[in-house]
Amino acid sequence: EFARRAKYIIIHLDETESLLLHLGMSGRLLFDGPPQGRHEHLTFHCEGGTVLRFVDPRRFGLLLLAERSGLASHPRLAGLGVEPLSPTFDGALLHRRFAGRRSDVKAALLDQRLVAGIGNIYACEALFRAGISPRRRAGGLGRRRCERLARAIVAVLEEAIAAGGSSLRDYVDADGRAGNFQNEFRVYGREGEPCPGCGTPVRRIVQGGRSTFFCTRCQR
Structure with a gap:
C-alpha cells in the first residue's frame, strides 16, 4: 500500500511498519525491469513476483523504517504544512x-x-x-x-x-x-x-x- 505526504513516499509494509522514502535529486522507484547496476541501492521482492527497485545515482535519497501508528508524529513529517491538493487549501x-x-x-x-x-x-x-x-x-x-x-x-x-x-x-x-x-x-x-x-x-x-x-x- 502506497501513500504520500509532501515529498515523501510512504510504503505500508503491513499493519505495523512502513517505509518512509524521499527520492532526493535523482532517485526513482521502478517496478520490475532489469537490474540497474551500482545505482540500485535497494530491491524489494513482493508477493506475486513483482520486483520494486530503488535507484538513486546521486545518492541524495532517504529511506527510513518507521512504525505505521507513529507516522503522523514522525520527525520527518510532524512539522509539514498543509497539502496544496487537500480540500482545506485555499x-x-x-x-x-x-x-x-x-x-x-x-x-x-x-x-x-x-x-x-x-x-x-x-x-x-x-x-x-x-x-x-x-x-x-x-x-x-x-x-x-x-x-x-x-x-x-x-x-x-x-x-x-x-x-x-x-x-x-x-x-x-x-x-x-x-x-x-x-x-x-x-x-x-x-x-x-x-x-x-x-x-x-x-x-x-x-x-x-x-x-x-x-x-x-x-x-x-
Whole structure:
C-alpha cells in the first residue's frame, strides 16, 4: 500500500511498519525491469513476483523504517504544512500562513512548514500564472492575490500530475516512463526566451540558492 505526504513516499509494509522514502535529486522507484547496476541501492521482492527497485545515482535519497501508528508524529513529517491538493487549501489559508512573513513569496512557497510538497519548478510556474513577482514579500500579499496564487498552485500541480511529472534529466515514473509537463513550462528554464503572455524575455535570478524564472512585466 502506497501513500504520500509532501515529498515523501510512504510504503505500508503491513499493519505495523512502513517505509518512509524521499527520492532526493535523482532517485526513482521502478517496478520490475532489469537490474540497474551500482545505482540500485535497494530491491524489494513482493508477493506475486513483482520486483520494486530503488535507484538513486546521486545518492541524495532517504529511506527510513518507521512504525505505521507513529507516522503522523514522525520527525520527518510532524512539522509539514498543509497539502496544496487537500480540500482545506485555499487562498484564505495561504493568506493566514503568509501573514507577517518578511521573506519573499517564492521562499515562502518552498517552505515545507507552510505548504507541503511544492518544489522549485512548480513555484515558478504557479507564480507566473498568478501574475505575482517571486520577489514580492509574502506577508504583503493581499487576500485576492493569495486566492489567485492558490488557484494557480492547484492548477499547475494537477496538470503536472496528469502529464506524468517533469522529466528534466533522469526522472521516470515507476513504469520507466518519462513525464511530459516540461513541455508545458511557461517560464521555468526559459531564460531569455519570450514570455508567452507579453513577449518580454524571461528573466532568471537566484533566490535562496535556487534559480527563479519569471516575467518582469507580467508578474508584479
